[in-house]
Amino acid sequence: xxxxxxxxxxxxxKPMYEAWAKYVRSxxxxxxxxxxxxxxxxxxxIKVEPSYRIxxxxxxxxxxxxxxxxxxxxxxxxxxxxxxxRFICLLTSQILIIxxxxxxxxxxxxxxxxxxxxxxEDDPRAFDYQSxxxxxxASKDLVLEDGSTVQYGTPCExxxxxxxxxxxxxxxxxxxxxxxxxxSTDIQRxxxxxxALLExxxxxxCEVKESVDELTASxxxxxxxxxxAATILVEDSLDDRGSxxxxxNDLQGIVKKADIDEFRKFYLDDNNKFLAxxxxxxxxxVEFRCKFIVLIYFFVKRYSALIYRQWPLAEEVxxxxxxxxxxxxxxxx
Amino acid sequence: xxxxxxxxxxxxxxxxxxxxxPNDEGAVAPFLSQKLSILDAAAIKKIEERISSVLGVGSSSxxxxxxxxxxxxxxxxxxxxxxxxxxxxxxxxxKIAELHTKAHASKRWPGGTLVIIEATAxxxxxxxxxxxxxxxxxxxxxxxxxxxxxxxxxxxxILTPQSRLYKIGVFIEVSKKTIKKDVRGEExxxxxVFDSNIKADDSRQAAKYFYSGFLGLKIPDNEKHKTRDFxxxxxxxxxxxxxxxxxxxxxxxxxxxxxxxxxxxxxxSRKFSKKYLSEDIxxxxxxxxxxxxxxxxxxxxxxxxxxxxxxxRKITFSSRVKITAPADDFSDLVEVVEADEQSTLIxxxxxxxxxx
Numbered sequence: 001x002x003x004x005x006x007x008x009x010x011x012x013x014k015p016m017y018e019a020w021a022k023y024v025r026s027x028x029x030x031x032x033x034x035x036x037x038x039x040x041x042x043x044x045x046i047k048v049e050p051s052y053r054i055x056x057x058x059x060x061x062x063x064x065x066x067x068x069x070x071x072x073x074x075x076x077x078x079x080x081x082x083x084x085x086r087f088i089c090l091l092t093s094q095i096l097i098i099x100x101x102x103x104x105x106x107x108x109x110x111x112x113x114x115x116x117x118x119x120x121e122d123d124p125r126a127f128d129y130q131s132x133x134x135x136x137x138a139s140k141d142l143v144l145e146d147g148s149t150v151q152y153g154t155p156c157e158x159x160x161x162x163x164x165x166x167x168x169x170x171x172x173x174x175x176x177x178x179x180x181x182x183x184s185t186d187i188q189r190x191x192x193x194x195x196a197l198l199e200x201x202x203x204x205x206c207e208v209k210e211s212v213d214e215l216t217a218s219x220x221x222x223x224x225x226x227x228x229a230a231t232i233l234v235e236d237s238l239d240d241r242g243s244x245x246x247x248x249n250d251l252q253g254i255v256k257k258a259d260i261d262e263f264r265k266f267y268l269d270d271n272n273k274f275l276a277x278x279x280x281x282x283x284x285x286v287e288f289r290c291k292f293i294v295l296i297y298f299f300v301k302r303y304s305a306l307i308y309r310q311w312p313l314a315e316e317v318x319x320x321x322x323x324x325x326x327x328x329x330x331x332x333x
Numbered sequence: 334x335x336x337x338x339x340x341x342x343x344x345x346x347x348x349x350x351x352x353x354x355p356n357d358e359g360a361v362a363p364f365l366s367q368k369l370s371i372l373d374a375a376a377i378k379k380i381e382e383r384i385s386s387v388l389g390v391g392s393s394s395x396x397x398x399x400x401x402x403x404x405x406x407x408x409x410x411x412x413x414x415x416x417x418x419x420x421x422x423x424x425x426x427x428k429i430a431e432l433h434t435k436a437h438a439s440k441r442w443p444g445g446t447l448v449i450i451e452a453t454a455x456x457x458x459x460x461x462x463x464x465x466x467x468x469x470x471x472x473x474x475x476x477x478x479x480x481x482x483x484x485x486x487x488x489x490x491i492l493t494p495q496s497r498l499y500k501i502g503v504f505i506e507v508s509k510k511t512i513k514k515d516v517r518g519e520e521x522x523x524x525x526v527f528d529s530n531i532k533a534d535d536s537r538q539a540a541k542y543f544y545s546g547f548l549g550l551k552i553p554d555n556e557k558h559k560t561r562d563f564x565x566x567x568x569x570x571x572x573x574x575x576x577x578x579x580x581x582x583x584x585x586x587x588x589x590x591x592x593x594x595x596x597x598x599x600x601x602s603r604k605f606s607k608k609y610l611s612e613d614i615x616x617x618x619x620x621x622x623x624x625x626x627x628x629x630x631x632x633x634x635x636x637x638x639x640x641x642x643x644x645x646r647k648i649t650f651s652s653r654v655k656i657t658a659p660a661d662d663f664s665d666l667v668e669v670v671e672a673d674e675q676s677t678l679i680x681x682x683x684x685x686x687x688x689x
């Protein structure tokens with residue numbers, strides 16, 4: 001195939017490559033949305049609008065006939081990044097989720113060009129560009145929603161990287177990897193150092209994320225229990241998400257110790273049904289119309305020593321709850 | 334045995350009489366109300382709080398034993414009150430004030446106001462009669478009048494938070510075996526008393542007139558077993574806790590101090606933990622003791638079954654090495670300097686004197 005034929009063929013197939021790249025992008029985005037459940041989570045996850053690109057004809061020609069001239073026997077078929085899609089997420093732990101979506105799709109077959117842990121098989125001492133590169137190929141002739149067809153075997157490159165890796169790649173990949181200039185060892189060393197730093201940063205951020213997720217999950221489950229307890233025991237309770245949050249924050253020392261199952265047992269216990277009446281009797285005070293109030297009754301029963309020290313609101317509220325629970329108020333004698 | 338609880342306290346009716354100290358001519362007749370008292374909701378809540386603070390979990394109240402007697406006792410009157418119509422209730426309640434006057438033998442003991450309450454308490458709504466004797470104290474009430482704050486002086490304030498100035502006895506119905514009989518049996522009831530005088534050794538007489546002379550109760554015989562339980566359970570808790578080796582030794586020293594050296598005649602799990610255990614394990618200890626069935630208020634301290642153990646402290650190591658030492662100054666004689674899983678570094682005062 002001479003250059004002219006090559007260029008003409010590519011020009012004719014470009015719309016297919018573009019449709020293919022678009023399809024790949026929207027497939028992964030849609031799947032990710034449904035895996036994550038909410039657009040709030042999706043936005044936490046994807047930090048740069050996923051993009052696709054189609055190689056320009058000149059760029060393809062340069063690659064085939066100049067830069068990698070000796071690499072390919074049949075450059076038109078062998079160059080697999082004519083279409084490319086890129087996903088940029090926040091953390092390496094999130095790369096794995098996108099990776100899974102790509103690997104489980106029926107519309108294509110994949111090869112993993114570059115794995116996130118490439119260094120395991122290569123050189124564990126090296127610090128270099130960490131990201132995931134797939135080459136996927138249509139697993140059959142596909143007819144897309146807009147009516148266009150993608151031929152069996154049409155390739156597309158997918159890159160998945162984190163925001164940090166992206167920053168590094170923007171700087172390094174296009175220069176060092178394309179090999180247009182031979183860089184000095186000093187420059188390469190600096191790149192490796194910055195990658196090492198990024199990898200460390202990423203791992204710290206992953207740890208932070210995990211702890212935050214854990215805390216959030218625990219906080220959410222306490223809030224759910226507080227809600228349920230209020231439905232059962234607090235008549236016309238206020239819509240007080242904010243105050244529940246405040247109390248859970250102020251009393252986090254106790255919340256951390258407390259067992260949520262024990263709390264559930266407490267508010268479901270028939271023996272504690274009397275609390276509904278007591279709470280109602282006290283409801284001239286706004287605290288007793290807040291959803292969190294049942295939790296405080298539980299804490300007074302189970303953590304009477306700690307709650308006395310950590311109670312953030314008016315003391316007479318706590319004294320009242322002690323009396324209702326038949327627990328001696330520590331201050332009074 | 335069911336745990337007596339003062340949660341879910343609900344007053345049914347209430348009457349108030351005044352009682353006086355004897356004068357030179359002898360007993361002075363009480364002032365007897367002919368009507369039930371009607372209190373507003375806020376006042377009732379405050380009285381509930383006063384009751385809970387001295388009878389509830391962690392308080393100094395003691396469970397007592399109801400003495401059997403042929404004569405008319407506070408218990409008999411109280412058990413009668415439970416089933417009476419208001420009119421009879423009023424008249425029968427007079428007998429309680431009269432029994433108090435009869436028991437009030439010393440001029441040194443002050444008079445006061447008797448608040449007699451029929452209520453239900455606990456998760457099972459057990460019926461009970463609560464008798465409060467409130468002594469009065471003087472105080473002021475401030476009032477903003479016009480452009481100034483005025484003080485009004487009162488000589489007879491009662492039921493302020495100062496628990497030194499009130500005593501409470503309660504008879505709680507825990508079963509209804511004798512409900513059909515004319516006279517209710519003691520076995521259907523349990524009784525609890527709070528009197529700050531019980532704690533201090535020097536005012537035993539003053540305490541005795543209230544729980545014994547007036548209410549017809551006695552300190553149960555099994556307090557020495559309970560005291561031993563307290564020791565054993567606490568030891569078990571310390572042993573099974575996550576405390577470090579040094580902290581365990583300290584906690585054990587504290588247990589010794591509490592039982593042997595502390596002046597208090599009344600002991601309880603919450604009192605012990607509040608005074609001697611670190612904040613973050615207090616609640617776990619309290620819960621541990623509750624689950625063991627140890628009374629959650631107080632008991633009378635009787636260490637007669639523990640004398641030997643309170644004399645000699647013994648530490649046994651996993652390697653079967655043992656150290657014994659006089660308990661009195663154990664913490665001076667034996668100091669745990671450092672401990673890890675393999676070994677314990679201990680400093681012992683004194684030299685090797687003898688061995689076998």
